[in-house]
Amino acid sequence: QVQLKESGPGLVQPSQTLSLTCTVSGLSLTSNSVSWIRQPPGKGLEWMGVIWSNGGTDYNSAIKSRLSISRDTSKSQVFLKMNSLQTEDTAMYFCARNLGGYGGYLDYWGQGVMVTVSS
Amino acid sequence: DVVLTQTPVSLSVTLGDQASISCRSSQSLEYSDGYTYLEWYLQKPGQSPQLLIYEVSNRFSGVPDRFIGSGSGTDFTLKISRVEPEDLGVYYCFQATHDPLTFGSGTKLEIK
Numbered sequence: 382q383v384q385l386k387e388s389g390p391g392l393v394q395p396s397q398t399l400s401l402t403c404t405v406s407g408l409s410l411t412s413n414s415v416s417w418i419r420q421p422p423g424k425g426l427e428w429m430g431v432i433w434s435n436g437g438t439d440y441n442s443a444i445k446s447r448l449s450i451s452r453d454t455s456k457s458q459v460f461l462k463m464n465s466l467q468t469e470d471t472a473m474y475f476c477a478r479n480l481g482g483y484g485g486y487l488d489y490w491g492q493g494v495m496v497t498v499s500s
Numbered sequence: 501d502v503v504l505t506q507t508p509v510s511l512s513v514t515l516g517d518q519a520s521i522s523c524r525s526s527q528s529l530e531y532s533d534g535y536t537y538l539e540w541y542l543q544k545p546g547q548s549p550q551l552l553i554y555e556v557s558n559r560f561s562g563v564p565d566r567f568i569g570s571g572s573g574t575d576f577t578l579k580i581s582r583v584e585p586e587d588l589g590v591y592y593c594f595q596a597t598h599d600p601l602t603f604g605s606g607t608k609l610e611i612k
Contacts, residue, residue, distance in 0.1 A: 416601070418549075426541075426549065426592055426603045441600045442501055475548055483531050484596025486539045486554035493548055 383407040385415070385476050385491035392497050393466050399496060403459040403476030410434070410454045414479040416487060417450060417461050419472040427472075431479060432459055466498045502527050504593050504604035512610045519580040521607045523593035528573045530597070537596035540569055540578045543606075544589040552591075553578065585611060 389401035403415060410432075417429040430440035432450045440448050449462045459476060473493040479485030503526040513519045529536045540553040551560045553569035556576060566587075568579045580587055588611050593604040 418603075425590075425606045426543070426594075428594070428601045428603055431601070439599050439601075477549075479596075481537075481554060481596075482533065482535050483537050484599070484601045486537075486551055486560070486596065487541070487549070487594070488551050488560065490548040490550070 383478065383489045385478065385489055387474060387476050387491045387494040389474070389494050389496065391495060392499060393470075394500050395467060395498055397466055398462060398464045399466055399470070399498075401461040401474055401494060401496070403461070403491060405457045405459070405476075405478070408457075408478065410452050410457060410459065414485060415452075415459045416477050416479050417459075418475045418477060418487070420475070420493075421469070421472045429461070431484070433479075468498050470496070471498045472496060501600055502529075502595050502598045502602050504595060504602055506591075506593060506604040506607050508607060509605075510608040510610065512612050513583045514612045515585065516582055519583050519587075519609060521578045521580075521591050521593075521609075523571075523576040523578070523604050525574045525576070525595060527598060529576075529595050530573060536572065538569075538571070538576050539594045539596065540567075541592045541594060542587075542589050543592065544586075547589075549592065580609075583609075583611070587611075 414433045416431040475493045477487040477490040541549040543549040557569040590606045
């Protein structure tokens with residue numbers, strides 16, 4: 382049974398770095414890709430980036446300079462790091478599995494973790 | 501980046517009626533392999549998004565046949581026939597053809 386679960390700090394100070402972890406079960410990261418998606422309160426979904434099954438990454442061009450996605454396949458964990466946080470980065474952050482051709486479809490999602498950027 | 505424009509922004513539908521949502525792309529979503537990677541998701545209140553349709557018209561496992569995806573190139577439509585109470589929420593289209601991947605801005609479905 383495939384499951385994804387996000388974890389991380391609920392509060393981050395402006396200008397600091399956000400570090401989130403997506404822990405997966407029921408799948409191997411060496412044969413599955415994982416995306417990060419975020420959603421500011423009351424707003425729409427924003428795809429942030431993906432780590433492909435081969436370890437390569439792609440990022441949303443709007444936040445590419447601040448974002449890094451990595452993984453530890455032995456621990457079944459995917460990591461998101463985003464620096465220079467601002468209040469507009471306050472959002473629910475989700476991880477999801479990509480399956481299928483090219484970018485894939487997002488068939489399993491985590492429950493999300495709320496991150497507030499505030500001093 | 502590919503921009504997906506969804507219309508309408510919101511939709512109020514009587515139970516049992518049909519709802520239709522449009523998603524227009526700024527570029528063709530047909531990939532070099534001949535497939536079109538356009539998907540539809542529903543986010544119910546307080547929940548994570550859930551996959552409804554992938555590759556334009558394929559229903560994901562467990563999705564009722566009331567949900568019908570269609571379209572090609574740059575114009576796509578999600579139709580929901582016989583709307584039921586559990587269909588309320590925000591619908592998003594999503595393209596996985598071009599990097600970076602992008603979501604539409606969403607369509608909120610309300611029940612009259």
